[in-house]
Every structure is written in structure tokens, then in C-alpha cells.
């Protein structure tokens with residue numbers, strides 16, 4: 001019996017993590033800590049938050065606190081709002097193939113190289129109220145334009 005206990009004890013001792021030594025443990029913890037902080041930072045960026053800031057908060061306090069803080073904060077929709085603003089301004093549109101924002105008058109998507117149909121682009125701009133046809137030459141001009149840039153026709157006031 002004593003022999004068995006001694007054997008078990010030797011097994012436990014051989015498996016003891018203390019063999020790693022304090023220094024190894026210390027550095028391993030630091031590495032995991034930094035890694036988790038980094039993960040929190042990346043996650044923050046995915047949620048439209050400042051990843052660098054959240055990384056530091058995690059590093060200084062705890063990755064757990066960083067993660068909880070991130071969960072407590074609502075998703076930042078600034079990026080989405082920027083796109084929304086560009087679309088509303090009428091100077092940009094959304095490519096229907098790649099879903100990226102491109103200039104409204106662009107004939108080719110800079111993201112996916114899709115060629116937009118010029119006639120369709122103009123028609124859409126007219127329907128959206130950003131462009132109109134000149135009363136004189138029927139070229140497509142800006143809706144607010146007072147003078148046609150093609151024929152020089154002055155729109156009657158009122």
C-alpha cells in the first residue's frame with residue numbers, strides 16, 4: 001500500500017506544473033493575456049469601435065473587462081452612417097454587384113470593375129431627382145443647374 005501511494009505520488013509529482021517554474025508560468029500568462037487583449041481589439045474593430053483603445057484597456061485591466069466593456073457598448077454604426085450620408089447626398093450610389101459605395105456618375109465600379117450602363121445610370125439619376133434633361137438639347141444635366149453645360153440654355157426662372 002505504501003508502495004502504491006509512493007508510486008501515485010511520483011506520478012503526480014512528475015505531472016506537476018510547478019516543474020515549469022515560476023518564470024515560465026509568468027511569461028506564458030503574459031503571452032495569453034496579450035493574445036486575448038489582441039483578440040478583444042480585433043473584435044472591437046469588427047464592431048466599429050476603436051480596436052487600439054480596447055486592446056490597451058484589455059492589456060491594462062483585463063481582457064475579460066475589455067470584452068465585457070465591448071459587450072456593454074452598443075455597436076457603433078458611424079461607418080454605416082457615413083455610407084448613408086454619402087448615399088443621401090446624391091453624389092454616391094451603391095454598386096448592386098459588390099455592395100460597395102461608388103460615385104453616382106461612375107460608369108465603372110472601382111471595387112469590382114462592373115461596367116454600369118450609362119443610359120441606366122442617367123435614368124436612375126433623373127428618377128432620384130439629382131439630374132434632369134435639358135429642355136432645349138435633352139442632355140442630362142444637374143437638377144439644380146440654371147444653365148445647360150451642353151447648349152448654354154438658361155432655364156426659365158420659377
Ligand SMILES: [Zn+2]
Nearest residue numbers: 095098109112
Ligand atoms: Zn462593384
Ligand SMILES: [Zn+2]
Nearest residue numbers: 134137148151
Ligand atoms: Zn442643353
